[in-house]
Amino acid sequence: MKQKVLSYMRVDERVLAELEKEFDVTSFQNHEYVGDPRFDQALKEADGIIGLALKVTKELLELAPNVKIVSNVSVGYDNLDLEELTKRQIMATNTPNILDDTTADAMFGLLLATARRIPELDHYVKAGQWTVSLQPEQYGIDVHHKTLGIIGMGNIGTAIAKRAHLGFDMKILYHNRSRRTEAEERFQATYCELDELLERSDYVCLMVPASKATKHLIGKAEFQRMKRTAIFINGSRGQNIDEEALYEALVQGEIRAAGMDVFTEEPTRPDNPLLSLSNVVTLPHIGSSTIECEYQMSKLAADNLRKGLQGQKPPTLINEEVWNRREP
Numbered sequence: 154m155k156q157k158v159l160s161y162m163r164v165d166e167r168v169l170a171e172l173e174k175e176f177d178v179t180s181f182q183n184h185e186y187v188g189d190p191r192f193d194q195a196l197k198e199a200d201g202i203i204g205l206a207l208k209v210t211k212e213l214l215e216l217a218p219n220v221k222i223v224s225n226v227s228v229g230y231d232n233l234d235l236e237e238l239t240k241r242q243i244m245a246t247n248t249p250n251i252l253d254d255t256t257a258d259a260m261f262g263l264l265l266a267t268a269r270r271i272p273e274l275d276h277y278v279k280a281g282q283w284t285v286s287l288q289p290e291q292y293g294i295d296v297h298h299k300t301l302g303i304i305g306m307g308n309i310g311t312a313i314a315k316r317a318h319l320g321f322d323m324k325i326l327y328h329n330r331s332r333r334t335e336a337e338e339r340f341q342a343t344y345c346e347l348d349e350l351l352e353r354s355d356y357v358c359l360m361v362p363a364s365k366a367t368k369h370l371i372g373k374a375e376f377q378r379m380k381r382t383a384i385f386i387n388g389s390r391g392q393n394i395d396e397e398a399l400y401e402a403l404v405q406g407e408i409r410a411a412g413m414d415v416f417t418e419e420p421t422r423p424d425n426p427l428l429s430l431s432n433v434v435t436l437p438h439i440g441s442s443t444i445e446c447e448y449q450m451s452k453l454a455a456d457n458l459r460k461g462l463q464g465q466k467p468p469t470l471i472n473e474e475v476w477n478r479r480e481p
């Protein structure tokens with residue numbers, strides 16, 4: 154009998170078709186699984202789960218007694234209760250590295266769009282307001298030769314640093330809990346404590362994972378430390394910043410502008426006060442959302458799932474301890 158797989162949200166159709174040849178797959182390609190009894194049944198029977206952003210909690214795992222692997226189609230895995238999965242000897246996997254360039258492109262695009270006020274001026278042209286030449290109060294600010302502070306110089310942070318250094322002659326500051334000598338050598342990046350980075354950067358880009366340690370890492374005090382001309386970019390997770398404090402900082406002129414790909418609540422509500430500000434550029438969490446990258450992520454996630462269910466080590470296993478203490 155085929156092993157059973159529960160697939161939820163955004164596994165590429167071609168990848169799904171391949172999985173269906175090997176496994177008995179129940180698939181929910183959208184949010185329609187919420188409250189669907191078919192979902193509960195599939196969960197009850199599943200040997201493996203693959204998908205994006207499902208909150209895998211202790212309560213959910215209670216309903217999924219057979220699960221051996223949870224394959225996330227994302228690099229961030231803050232949706233998983235990793236401790237609980239590990240305790241239950243369930244493998245958890247993610248999709249690191251293959252999305253670095255795509256996500257860095259998106260974050261750099263957001264930075265440029267915010268600095269040069271691209272969405273605002275696009276609207277200005279399309280609304281027929283371009284009747285005289287641009288006024289100085291509509292000018293943006295330069296990106297090239299400025300200082301970029303990257304909080305979270307990991308895989309994606311490094312890909313952002315590459316673009317900034319090689320393409321825009323920017324000076325790079327970074328902050329992590331540990332030094333990244335490769336980034337220091339390749340992009341002349343300088344390690345800083347957080348406060349120093351905030352004080353010296355023209356652009357601050359947040360790229361840390363969501364964790365207990367990073368919850369509201371950037372709040373009122375941090376915005377107050379930034380330059381009044383600073384632009385803040387959040388490409389990480391909404392919970393890493395205090396959105397109310399960001400709103401205040403923007404309204405009080407403590408920083409110049411913000412670019413946001415992620416929000417505390419997603420999808421963010423239309424009445425989120427940040428959306429009313431012209432100096433905020435928003436995206437609907439699109440870091441890795443290109444046709445090519447989403448396909449590669451689905452493929453890697455499927456490979457993780459397949460290997461895990463076939464008793465082989467998944468290529469990008471997060472909780473190695475589950476593998477190390479498996480029974481022969």
Ligand SMILES: NC(=O)C1=CN([C@@H]2O[C@H](COP(=O)(O)OP(=O)(O)OC[C@H]3O[C@@H](n4cnc5c(N)ncnc54)[C@H](OP(=O)(O)O)[C@@H]3O)[C@@H](O)[C@H]2O)C=CC1
Pocket residue numbers: 228229230249250252256304305306307308309310328329330331332360361362363366367388389390414415438439440441442
């Ligand atoms: N907007 C989007 O669509 C996307 C968003 N993401 C988000 O980006 C995150 C980063 O991805 P990726 O670059 O692959 O991950 P990495 O693990 O490669 O990098 C994370 C970096 O954050 C640093 N870090 C972690 N905790 C802290 C902390 N408490 N204080 C300071 N620095 C910290 C780490 O360094 P150290 O351990 O030394 O502190 C590391 O350099 C993901 O977890 C996800 O949340 C990812 C993809 C797309």
Ligand SMILES: O=CC(=O)O
Pocket residue numbers: 226227228229230252440441
């Ligand atoms: O947010 C996206 C991810 O891969 O993490």
